[in-house]
Amino acid sequence: MLRERFNKVLHIAIAEPSEMLREGLAILLDRTYLRYEKAMVDDLDELAQFCSRKSRTLVIVDPILVVNQTRKFMNLKATYPNTAWIGLQYIYFERQIMEIFNEVITLYDTPETIASKLKRMDAYLDDKQMKEQPNTLSERETEVLLHLASGKTNKEIADILNISINTVITHRKNISQKTGIKTVSGLTIYAIAQGLIKA
Amino acid sequence: MFYFCHIKILPETRVAELVLENPYLSLMLEHFGVNFPLKEKTVAQLCADNNINIELFVSLAKLYCGITHEVSCNLTFEDVPVILQYLKNDHQYFTEEIYPQILQLIRQMKGVANQEEIVLVEKFFNEYFSEVIEHLNYENEVVFPYVSRLYQSLHEKDNLNALSDSEYSVEEYREHHDDIEEKLSDLKNLLIKYLPAKDDQASRRRLLTHLFELESDLAIHSQIEDRVLVPLVAQLEKHVKGKIQ
Numbered sequence: 001m002l003r004e005r006f007n008k009v010l011h012i013a014i015a016e017p018s019e020m021l022r023e024g025l026a027i028l029l030d031r032t033y034l035r036y037e038k039a040m041v042d043d044l045d046e047l048a049q050f051c052s053r054k055s056r057t058l059v060i061v062d063p064i065l066v067v068n069q070t071r072k073f074m075n076l077k078a079t080y081p082n083t084a085w086i087g088l089q090y091i092y093f094e095r096q097i098m099e100i101f102n103e104v105i106t107l108y109d110t111p112e113t114i115a116s117k118l119k120r121m122d123a124y125l126d127d128k129q130m131k132e133q134p135n136t137l138s139e140r141e142t143e144v145l146l147h148l149a150s151g152k153t154n155k156e157i158a159d160i161l162n163i164s165i166n167t168v169i170t171h172r173k174n175i176s177q178k179t180g181i182k183t184v185s186g187l188t189i190y191a192i193a194q195g196l197i198k199a
Numbered sequence: 200m201f202y203f204c205h206i207k208i209l210p211e212t213r214v215a216e217l218v219l220e221n222p223y224l225s226l227m228l229e230h231f232g233v234n235f236p237l238k239e240k241t242v243a244q245l246c247a248d249n250n251i252n253i254e255l256f257v258s259l260a261k262l263y264c265g266i267t268h269e270v271s272c273n274l275t276f277e278d279v280p281v282i283l284q285y286l287k288n289d290h291q292y293f294t295e296e297i298y299p300q301i302l303q304l305i306r307q308m309k310g311v312a313n314q315e316e317i318v319l320v321e322k323f324f325n326e327y328f329s330e331v332i333e334h335l336n337y338e339n340e341v342v343f344p345y346v347s348r349l350y351q352s353l354h355e356k357d358n359l360n361a362l363s364d365s366e367y368s369v370e371e372y373r374e375h376h377d378d379i380e381e382k383l384s385d386l387k388n389l390l391i392k393y394l395p396a397k398d399d400q401a402s403r404r405r406l407l408t409h410l411f412e413l414e415s416d417l418a419i420h421s422q423i424e425d426r427v428l429v430p431l432v433a434q435l436e437k438h439v440k441g442k443i444q
Contacts, residue, residue, distance in 0.1 A: 180392065185326060186385030189319045193393045 010036040010122055011054045015047045016062045016088065025060065025088070032115035044069060048076055056082035056129075058121050063093045066100060073100065082129065084121035135178045142196065144171040149188040149197055204264035208257050210243040217242075217260065226416075227263050230288040231256070231281075252278050255427075259285070262422045270426045276435050279350045282428050283343050289420050290335045297413055298328055304406040311399045320389065327382040331417070338424075342372050346432050352439050369432045383414050 012029065016022040022040055029038065041047045044065055051057055057080070066073045066087075077085060077100070087093075087101035098104060102124065103117050129138075137145060140161075147157040154172070158165045176182045181190050191197045204221045206212060215237040218224045225235075233249055242260075246253045254271035255278045261269050305324060309317045345367050387410055390403060 180388035181385045182381045183385050185323050186382065186389060189316060189323060189389055190393055192319065193316050193389065193395060 008035065008122070010034060010118065011039075011057045012036045012118065013039045013041060013047060013050050013057055013059045015041050015044070015059060015065055017042045017065070018062070021062070021088065021090065028111045028114060031111045034115050034118060044072055044076060048079075051076065051080045051083060056125055058084045058086060058118055058125075060086045060088050060105060061101070063087050063089065063097050063101075066097055067093070070097075070100075082125060084125055086117065086121060137175060137178060141171050141175050141178075144168060145175055145187060145191055146196060148172070148184055149191045208242070208260045208264070210246075210253050210257070211241050213237075214240055214242055214245050221264055224260060224263055226292070227259055230285045230292070232284075232288075251281060254278075255281065258427060259423060262419050262426070267422055267426065270430075274427070274431050276350065276353055276431070276438070279346060279428075279431060279435065282423070282431070283346060286420070286423065286428070287339070287343065289416075289423075290339065293335065293413075293416070293420075294332065297409070297416070301406065301409050301413065304402055304409060308399045308402040308406065311397070311402060314395070314397060316394050317399075320386065320394070323382070323386060327386065330382070341367070342369075345369075346428070346435075349432065349435055349439055353435070369429055369436055372429065380414070380417070383410060383417075386410060387414075 014022055014025055016025065026038060026040065029036065039050050041050055047059065047061075047065075051059070061073075077083070084103065085101045086103045086105055087098055088106075089098065089104050090107045103121050105114055105117060109117070143161060144157055147160065152160070154165050154168045158168045161168075175187065179187070179190055181187050188197075204217065204224075206216055206220050208217060214224075214228075218228070218237065228234075228237075231249060231251055233245060237245070240248070242256060243253055245251075246256050252274065254273045258270045258274070261267075301324065302321070305317065305321045309321060346369075387407065390407055390410075396403065
Protein backbone atom coordinates (compact mmCIF):
# COMPACT_ATOMS: atom_id res chain seq x y z
CA MET A 1 0.00 0.00 0.00
CA LEU A 2 2.76 2.36 1.02
CA ARG A 3 4.75 1.44 -2.04
CA GLU A 4 1.76 2.07 -4.23
CA ARG A 5 1.23 5.45 -2.68
CA PHE A 6 4.84 6.38 -3.31
CA ASN A 7 4.72 5.12 -6.87
CA LYS A 8 1.56 6.96 -7.70
CA VAL A 9 2.09 9.32 -10.61
CA LEU A 10 0.64 12.77 -10.03
CA HIS A 11 -0.44 15.01 -12.86
CA ILE A 12 0.83 18.46 -12.15
CA ALA A 13 0.23 21.51 -14.31
CA ILE A 14 2.09 24.76 -13.75
CA ALA A 15 0.19 27.76 -15.05
CA GLU A 16 2.73 30.52 -14.85
CA PRO A 17 3.45 33.21 -17.45
CA SER A 18 6.92 33.98 -16.06
CA GLU A 19 9.46 31.57 -17.51
CA MET A 20 11.75 32.15 -14.55
CA LEU A 21 9.15 31.13 -12.00
CA ARG A 22 7.83 28.30 -14.13
CA GLU A 23 11.19 26.68 -14.79
CA GLY A 24 12.42 27.39 -11.27
CA LEU A 25 9.44 25.63 -9.76
CA ALA A 26 9.92 22.71 -12.12
CA ILE A 27 13.52 22.31 -10.97
CA LEU A 28 12.43 22.28 -7.34
CA LEU A 29 9.76 19.67 -8.08
CA ASP A 30 12.43 17.48 -9.65
CA ARG A 31 14.31 17.52 -6.38
CA THR A 32 11.40 15.99 -4.48
CA TYR A 33 10.52 12.30 -4.16
CA LEU A 34 7.30 12.86 -6.11
CA ARG A 35 6.65 10.91 -9.26
CA TYR A 36 4.75 13.12 -11.60
CA GLU A 37 4.04 14.15 -15.13
CA LYS A 38 4.07 17.85 -15.60
CA ALA A 39 2.65 20.28 -18.08
CA MET A 40 3.68 23.89 -18.35
CA VAL A 41 1.16 26.45 -19.57
CA ASP A 42 1.14 30.25 -19.72
CA ASP A 43 -2.55 31.10 -19.54
CA LEU A 44 -6.01 29.91 -18.58
CA ASP A 45 -6.97 28.83 -22.10
CA GLU A 46 -4.05 26.46 -22.33
CA LEU A 47 -4.79 25.30 -18.81
CA ALA A 48 -8.40 24.52 -19.75
CA GLN A 49 -7.15 22.41 -22.64
CA PHE A 50 -4.84 20.49 -20.37
CA CYS A 51 -7.57 19.89 -17.77
CA SER A 52 -9.94 18.57 -20.40
CA ARG A 53 -7.44 15.84 -21.27
CA LYS A 54 -6.68 14.69 -17.72
CA SER A 55 -9.23 13.29 -15.31
CA ARG A 56 -7.54 14.69 -12.26
CA THR A 57 -4.82 17.23 -11.88
CA LEU A 58 -2.99 19.30 -9.35
CA VAL A 59 -2.70 22.78 -10.84
CA ILE A 60 -0.23 25.34 -9.56
CA VAL A 61 -1.50 28.73 -10.69
CA ASP A 62 0.02 32.18 -10.67
CA PRO A 63 -2.71 34.30 -9.00
CA ILE A 64 -2.01 37.02 -11.54
CA LEU A 65 -3.85 34.83 -14.07
CA VAL A 66 -6.89 34.90 -11.83
CA VAL A 67 -6.90 38.56 -10.85
CA ASN A 68 -8.38 39.96 -14.03
CA GLN A 69 -10.29 36.88 -15.10
CA THR A 70 -11.85 35.68 -11.89
CA ARG A 71 -15.06 34.56 -13.59
CA LYS A 72 -13.21 32.56 -16.22
CA PHE A 73 -11.17 30.90 -13.52
CA MET A 74 -14.22 30.10 -11.43
CA ASN A 75 -15.80 28.48 -14.48
CA LEU A 76 -12.74 26.37 -14.96
CA LYS A 77 -12.82 25.39 -11.32
CA ALA A 78 -16.46 24.36 -11.58
CA THR A 79 -15.92 22.41 -14.79
CA TYR A 80 -13.11 20.27 -13.39
CA PRO A 81 -14.06 19.26 -9.87
CA ASN A 82 -11.34 16.62 -9.75
CA THR A 83 -8.67 19.26 -9.80
CA ALA A 84 -6.89 20.83 -6.88
CA TRP A 85 -5.99 24.50 -7.31
CA ILE A 86 -2.80 25.69 -5.70
CA GLY A 87 -1.84 29.36 -5.74
CA LEU A 88 1.78 30.37 -6.14
CA GLN A 89 2.29 33.37 -3.94
CA TYR A 90 5.32 35.54 -4.73
CA ILE A 91 3.92 39.00 -3.94
CA TYR A 92 0.95 40.21 -1.96
CA PHE A 93 -2.42 39.33 -3.48
CA GLU A 94 -5.75 40.27 -2.02
CA ARG A 95 -7.30 37.79 0.34
CA GLN A 96 -10.36 37.25 -1.89
CA ILE A 97 -8.03 36.03 -4.61
CA MET A 98 -5.95 33.74 -2.41
CA GLU A 99 -9.10 32.23 -0.88
CA ILE A 100 -10.07 30.84 -4.26
CA PHE A 101 -7.24 28.31 -4.01
CA ASN A 102 -7.29 25.07 -2.11
CA GLU A 103 -3.67 25.51 -1.05
CA VAL A 104 -0.90 28.08 -1.39
CA ILE A 105 2.78 27.61 -2.19
CA THR A 106 5.04 30.56 -1.36
CA LEU A 107 8.38 31.60 -2.79
CA TYR A 108 10.14 30.51 0.38
CA ASP A 109 8.76 26.97 0.58
CA THR A 110 11.39 24.22 0.50
CA PRO A 111 11.01 21.39 -2.04
CA GLU A 112 9.92 19.10 0.85
CA THR A 113 7.18 21.52 1.89
CA ILE A 114 6.00 21.80 -1.69
CA ALA A 115 5.97 18.01 -2.03
CA SER A 116 3.98 17.55 1.15
CA LYS A 117 1.47 20.22 0.12
CA LEU A 118 0.98 18.51 -3.24
CA LYS A 119 0.55 15.13 -1.54
CA ARG A 120 -1.99 16.62 0.78
CA MET A 121 -3.90 18.02 -2.18
CA ASP A 122 -3.83 14.60 -3.82
CA ALA A 123 -5.28 13.02 -0.67
CA TYR A 124 -7.87 15.81 -0.60
CA LEU A 125 -8.95 14.83 -4.13
CA ASP A 126 -9.17 11.16 -3.08
CA ASP A 127 -11.40 12.16 -0.22
CA LYS A 128 -13.54 14.38 -2.35
CA GLN A 129 -14.02 11.68 -4.96
CA MET A 130 -14.98 9.18 -2.29
CA LYS A 131 -17.54 11.55 -0.86
CA GLU A 132 -19.03 12.56 -4.15
CA GLN A 133 -19.34 9.10 -5.62
CA PRO A 134 -19.47 6.85 -2.59
CA ASN A 135 -20.61 3.81 -4.50
CA THR A 136 -18.67 4.09 -7.69
CA LEU A 137 -15.74 1.74 -7.98
CA SER A 138 -12.41 3.30 -8.87
CA GLU A 139 -10.56 2.06 -11.95
CA ARG A 140 -8.28 -0.04 -9.80
CA GLU A 141 -11.17 -1.53 -7.85
CA THR A 142 -12.90 -2.39 -11.10
CA GLU A 143 -9.75 -4.16 -12.28
CA VAL A 144 -9.60 -6.15 -9.05
CA LEU A 145 -13.31 -6.96 -9.36
CA LEU A 146 -12.88 -8.31 -12.89
CA HIS A 147 -9.99 -10.53 -11.84
CA LEU A 148 -12.01 -11.81 -8.88
CA ALA A 149 -14.95 -12.56 -11.15
CA SER A 150 -12.69 -14.54 -13.47
CA GLY A 151 -11.78 -16.75 -10.54
CA LYS A 152 -8.35 -15.39 -9.65
CA THR A 153 -7.04 -15.56 -6.10
CA ASN A 154 -5.78 -12.56 -4.14
CA LYS A 155 -2.21 -13.72 -4.72
CA GLU A 156 -2.71 -14.02 -8.49
CA ILE A 157 -4.32 -10.60 -8.65
CA ALA A 158 -1.46 -9.10 -6.64
CA ASP A 159 1.04 -10.58 -9.12
CA ILE A 160 -0.85 -9.43 -12.19
CA LEU A 161 -1.35 -5.86 -10.97
CA ASN A 162 2.07 -5.77 -9.37
CA ILE A 163 0.73 -4.75 -5.97
CA SER A 164 0.90 -6.41 -2.55
CA ILE A 165 -1.69 -8.93 -1.35
CA ASN A 166 -2.61 -6.49 1.40
CA THR A 167 -3.46 -3.90 -1.21
CA VAL A 168 -5.65 -6.42 -3.01
CA ILE A 169 -7.41 -7.13 0.29
CA THR A 170 -7.91 -3.40 0.88
CA HIS A 171 -9.41 -3.03 -2.60
CA ARG A 172 -11.72 -5.97 -1.90
CA LYS A 173 -12.84 -4.42 1.36
CA ASN A 174 -13.58 -1.15 -0.39
CA ILE A 175 -15.44 -2.93 -3.19
CA SER A 176 -17.62 -4.73 -0.64
CA GLN A 177 -18.19 -1.58 1.31
CA LYS A 178 -19.29 0.31 -1.78
CA THR A 179 -21.46 -2.40 -3.33
CA GLY A 180 -22.73 -4.12 -0.19
CA ILE A 181 -21.65 -7.44 -1.73
CA LYS A 182 -19.07 -9.59 -0.01
CA THR A 183 -18.78 -12.98 -1.65
CA VAL A 184 -16.96 -13.66 -4.91
CA SER A 185 -19.99 -15.27 -6.55
CA GLY A 186 -22.10 -12.28 -5.52
CA LEU A 187 -19.53 -9.91 -6.96
CA THR A 188 -19.49 -11.89 -10.20
CA ILE A 189 -23.24 -11.39 -10.60
CA TYR A 190 -22.74 -7.72 -9.78
CA ALA A 191 -20.09 -7.41 -12.51
CA ILE A 192 -22.44 -9.01 -15.04
CA ALA A 193 -25.38 -6.85 -13.99
CA GLN A 194 -23.18 -3.75 -14.38
CA GLY A 195 -22.22 -4.91 -17.88
CA LEU A 196 -18.56 -5.22 -16.90
CA ILE A 197 -18.36 -8.84 -18.07
CA LYS A 198 -20.49 -11.27 -19.99
CA ALA A 199 -22.08 -14.26 -18.30
CA MET B 200 -39.41 -13.87 11.29
CA PHE B 201 -38.42 -11.37 13.95
CA TYR B 202 -41.33 -9.18 14.94
CA PHE B 203 -41.49 -6.74 17.77
CA CYS B 204 -44.07 -7.59 20.42
CA HIS B 205 -45.47 -4.98 22.78
CA ILE B 206 -47.11 -7.36 25.21
CA LYS B 207 -45.09 -8.75 28.09
CA ILE B 208 -44.51 -12.46 27.76
CA LEU B 209 -45.48 -13.83 31.17
CA PRO B 210 -46.95 -17.15 32.37
CA GLU B 211 -50.36 -15.50 32.74
CA THR B 212 -50.34 -13.89 29.27
CA ARG B 213 -52.82 -15.41 26.87
CA VAL B 214 -50.99 -17.12 24.01
CA ALA B 215 -53.55 -16.01 21.45
CA GLU B 216 -52.80 -12.38 22.35
CA LEU B 217 -49.14 -13.02 21.70
CA VAL B 218 -49.78 -14.55 18.30
CA LEU B 219 -52.08 -11.67 17.39
CA GLU B 220 -49.18 -9.35 18.18
CA ASN B 221 -46.54 -11.43 16.48
CA PRO B 222 -47.95 -13.85 13.90
CA TYR B 223 -44.55 -15.51 13.53
CA LEU B 224 -45.00 -17.03 16.96
CA SER B 225 -47.31 -19.46 15.20
CA LEU B 226 -44.19 -21.01 13.70
CA MET B 227 -42.82 -21.43 17.19
CA LEU B 228 -46.04 -23.09 18.33
CA GLU B 229 -45.92 -25.40 15.33
CA HIS B 230 -42.36 -26.44 16.17
CA PHE B 231 -43.44 -27.12 19.74
CA GLY B 232 -46.21 -29.30 18.34
CA VAL B 233 -49.00 -27.00 19.56
CA ASN B 234 -52.05 -26.75 17.33
CA PHE B 235 -54.62 -24.05 16.77
CA PRO B 236 -57.13 -23.02 18.04
CA LEU B 237 -55.49 -21.56 21.12
CA LYS B 238 -58.75 -20.51 22.78
CA GLU B 239 -58.13 -18.53 25.98
CA LYS B 240 -55.16 -20.53 27.16
CA THR B 241 -52.44 -18.74 29.04
CA VAL B 242 -48.77 -19.50 28.53
CA ALA B 243 -48.78 -21.54 31.75
CA GLN B 244 -51.84 -23.60 30.76
CA LEU B 245 -50.60 -24.24 27.25
CA CYS B 246 -47.21 -25.33 28.54
CA ALA B 247 -48.77 -27.65 31.10
CA ASP B 248 -51.01 -29.24 28.43
CA ASN B 249 -48.08 -29.82 26.11
CA ASN B 250 -45.35 -30.70 28.58
CA ILE B 251 -43.23 -27.69 27.85
CA ASN B 252 -41.17 -25.92 30.51
CA ILE B 253 -42.64 -22.42 30.82
CA GLU B 254 -39.17 -20.94 31.14
CA LEU B 255 -38.19 -22.49 27.82
CA PHE B 256 -41.37 -21.36 26.10
CA VAL B 257 -40.96 -17.79 27.34
CA SER B 258 -37.26 -17.70 26.41
CA LEU B 259 -37.92 -18.82 22.84
CA ALA B 260 -40.94 -16.54 22.46
CA LYS B 261 -38.72 -13.63 23.51
CA LEU B 262 -36.16 -14.56 20.87
CA TYR B 263 -38.93 -14.45 18.26
CA CYS B 264 -39.75 -10.96 19.50
CA GLY B 265 -36.19 -9.74 19.19
CA ILE B 266 -35.45 -9.90 22.93
CA THR B 267 -32.17 -11.76 22.92
CA HIS B 268 -30.76 -10.98 26.34
CA GLU B 269 -33.46 -12.49 28.54
CA VAL B 270 -32.92 -16.20 28.07
CA SER B 271 -33.89 -17.95 31.27
CA CYS B 272 -31.19 -19.52 33.41
CA ASN B 273 -33.75 -21.88 34.92
CA LEU B 274 -33.76 -24.39 32.12
CA THR B 275 -33.29 -28.00 33.16
CA PHE B 276 -31.60 -30.98 31.51
CA GLU B 277 -35.10 -32.31 30.84
CA ASP B 278 -35.53 -29.46 28.36
CA VAL B 279 -32.73 -30.84 26.21
CA PRO B 280 -34.80 -33.34 24.20
CA VAL B 281 -37.54 -30.73 23.73
CA ILE B 282 -35.03 -28.22 22.33
CA LEU B 283 -33.53 -30.87 20.07
CA GLN B 284 -36.92 -31.78 18.67
CA TYR B 285 -37.71 -28.11 18.25
CA LEU B 286 -34.53 -27.49 16.25
CA LYS B 287 -35.10 -30.60 14.13
CA ASN B 288 -38.58 -29.33 13.28
CA ASP B 289 -37.04 -26.00 12.36
CA HIS B 290 -34.55 -27.75 10.05
CA GLN B 291 -37.38 -29.53 8.34
CA TYR B 292 -39.22 -26.25 7.93
CA PHE B 293 -36.19 -24.74 6.19
CA THR B 294 -35.51 -27.62 3.85
CA GLU B 295 -39.02 -28.74 3.01
CA GLU B 296 -40.99 -25.53 3.11
CA ILE B 297 -38.90 -22.39 2.76
CA TYR B 298 -36.26 -23.55 0.33
CA PRO B 299 -38.67 -24.93 -2.31
CA GLN B 300 -40.79 -21.76 -2.00
CA ILE B 301 -37.85 -19.49 -2.67
CA LEU B 302 -36.58 -21.62 -5.51
CA GLN B 303 -40.01 -21.53 -7.10
CA LEU B 304 -40.05 -17.73 -6.93
CA ILE B 305 -36.63 -17.50 -8.54
CA ARG B 306 -37.85 -19.79 -11.31
CA GLN B 307 -40.89 -17.59 -11.76
CA MET B 308 -38.61 -14.60 -12.14
CA LYS B 309 -36.56 -16.53 -14.63
CA GLY B 310 -39.71 -17.42 -16.54
CA VAL B 311 -40.84 -13.80 -16.72
CA ALA B 312 -37.54 -12.10 -17.40
CA ASN B 313 -35.41 -14.84 -18.92
CA GLN B 314 -32.18 -13.08 -18.10
CA GLU B 315 -28.77 -14.52 -17.62
CA GLU B 316 -28.50 -12.67 -14.30
CA ILE B 317 -31.46 -14.53 -12.89
CA VAL B 318 -29.96 -17.83 -13.97
CA LEU B 319 -26.91 -16.85 -11.94
CA VAL B 320 -29.11 -15.84 -9.02
CA GLU B 321 -30.61 -19.32 -9.06
CA LYS B 322 -27.15 -20.87 -9.07
CA PHE B 323 -26.08 -18.50 -6.33
CA PHE B 324 -29.06 -19.32 -4.17
CA ASN B 325 -28.48 -23.03 -4.66
CA GLU B 326 -24.86 -22.63 -3.62
CA TYR B 327 -26.00 -20.70 -0.62
CA PHE B 328 -28.59 -23.21 0.34
CA SER B 329 -26.24 -26.14 -0.02
CA GLU B 330 -24.05 -24.40 2.56
CA VAL B 331 -27.09 -24.08 4.82
CA ILE B 332 -27.90 -27.76 4.27
CA GLU B 333 -24.34 -28.72 5.03
CA HIS B 334 -24.60 -26.88 8.32
CA LEU B 335 -27.99 -28.40 9.15
CA ASN B 336 -26.72 -31.88 8.26
CA TYR B 337 -23.73 -31.43 10.49
CA GLU B 338 -26.11 -30.63 13.31
CA ASN B 339 -28.43 -33.52 12.49
CA GLU B 340 -25.63 -36.03 12.12
CA VAL B 341 -23.02 -34.92 14.62
CA VAL B 342 -24.27 -32.43 17.17
CA PHE B 343 -27.78 -33.62 17.89
CA PRO B 344 -26.87 -37.33 18.27
CA TYR B 345 -24.03 -36.32 20.58
CA VAL B 346 -26.36 -34.20 22.71
CA SER B 347 -28.91 -37.04 22.73
CA ARG B 348 -26.32 -39.52 23.96
CA LEU B 349 -25.19 -37.07 26.57
CA TYR B 350 -28.76 -36.65 27.75
CA GLN B 351 -29.42 -40.40 27.78
CA SER B 352 -26.33 -40.98 29.85
CA LEU B 353 -27.98 -38.99 32.60
CA HIS B 354 -30.38 -41.89 33.02
CA GLU B 355 -28.50 -44.92 31.73
CA LYS B 356 -25.17 -45.87 33.17
CA ASP B 357 -24.15 -47.87 30.04
CA ASN B 358 -23.87 -44.81 27.94
CA LEU B 359 -21.33 -43.28 30.24
CA ASN B 360 -18.58 -45.51 28.94
CA ALA B 361 -19.39 -44.76 25.34
CA LEU B 362 -19.12 -41.09 26.12
CA SER B 363 -15.83 -41.30 27.90
CA ASP B 364 -14.12 -42.04 24.57
CA SER B 365 -15.97 -39.30 22.86
CA GLU B 366 -13.54 -36.60 21.84
CA TYR B 367 -16.37 -34.32 20.82
CA SER B 368 -17.51 -31.40 22.90
CA VAL B 369 -20.05 -28.69 22.46
CA GLU B 370 -17.23 -26.14 22.29
CA GLU B 371 -16.36 -27.55 18.87
CA TYR B 372 -19.89 -26.94 17.81
CA ARG B 373 -19.63 -23.33 18.87
CA GLU B 374 -16.59 -22.99 16.61
CA HIS B 375 -18.27 -24.77 13.75
CA HIS B 376 -21.12 -22.34 13.90
CA ASP B 377 -19.90 -20.48 10.89
CA ASP B 378 -21.33 -17.52 9.23
CA ILE B 379 -23.61 -18.32 6.34
CA GLU B 380 -25.28 -14.99 6.36
CA GLU B 381 -22.98 -13.20 3.90
CA LYS B 382 -24.38 -14.84 0.79
CA LEU B 383 -27.95 -14.09 1.77
CA SER B 384 -27.10 -10.45 2.34
CA ASP B 385 -25.37 -10.35 -1.08
CA LEU B 386 -28.48 -11.72 -2.72
CA LYS B 387 -30.65 -9.05 -1.13
CA ASN B 388 -28.25 -6.34 -2.22
CA LEU B 389 -28.17 -7.66 -5.79
CA LEU B 390 -31.95 -7.80 -6.05
CA ILE B 391 -32.53 -4.43 -4.45
CA LYS B 392 -29.68 -2.43 -5.89
CA TYR B 393 -28.27 -3.94 -9.05
CA LEU B 394 -30.12 -6.58 -11.01
CA PRO B 395 -31.93 -4.98 -13.94
CA ALA B 396 -35.65 -5.67 -13.86
CA LYS B 397 -37.79 -6.92 -16.71
CA ASP B 398 -41.43 -7.02 -15.66
CA ASP B 399 -40.54 -9.13 -12.66
CA GLN B 400 -41.47 -6.57 -10.02
CA ALA B 401 -44.08 -8.75 -8.30
CA SER B 402 -41.97 -11.91 -8.17
CA ARG B 403 -38.99 -9.89 -7.06
CA ARG B 404 -40.97 -8.33 -4.24
CA ARG B 405 -42.21 -11.72 -3.09
CA LEU B 406 -38.73 -13.17 -3.35
CA LEU B 407 -37.33 -10.33 -1.26
CA THR B 408 -39.98 -10.82 1.41
CA HIS B 409 -39.12 -14.51 1.56
CA LEU B 410 -35.40 -13.82 1.76
CA PHE B 411 -35.90 -11.40 4.64
CA GLU B 412 -38.01 -13.99 6.39
CA LEU B 413 -35.46 -16.70 5.79
CA GLU B 414 -32.69 -14.50 7.11
CA SER B 415 -34.61 -13.66 10.22
CA ASP B 416 -35.68 -17.28 10.79
CA LEU B 417 -32.10 -18.47 10.46
CA ALA B 418 -30.96 -15.76 12.85
CA ILE B 419 -33.53 -16.87 15.43
CA HIS B 420 -32.49 -20.46 14.81
CA SER B 421 -28.87 -19.73 15.62
CA GLN B 422 -29.90 -17.64 18.62
CA ILE B 423 -31.72 -20.68 19.98
CA GLU B 424 -28.64 -22.79 19.39
CA ASP B 425 -26.12 -20.32 20.78
CA ARG B 426 -28.06 -18.88 23.68
CA VAL B 427 -30.26 -21.77 24.74
CA LEU B 428 -28.86 -25.10 23.56
CA VAL B 429 -25.11 -24.55 23.84
CA PRO B 430 -25.04 -23.16 27.40
CA LEU B 431 -27.39 -25.88 28.62
CA VAL B 432 -25.40 -28.64 26.93
CA ALA B 433 -22.16 -27.20 28.32
CA GLN B 434 -23.64 -27.62 31.81
CA LEU B 435 -24.87 -31.10 30.97
CA GLU B 436 -21.43 -32.00 29.66
CA LYS B 437 -19.78 -30.81 32.84
CA HIS B 438 -22.28 -32.75 34.91
CA VAL B 439 -21.99 -36.01 32.97
CA LYS B 440 -18.25 -35.93 32.45
CA GLY B 441 -17.85 -35.10 36.13
CA LYS B 442 -19.68 -38.33 36.92
CA ILE B 443 -17.33 -40.31 34.68
CA GLN B 444 -14.24 -39.24 36.55
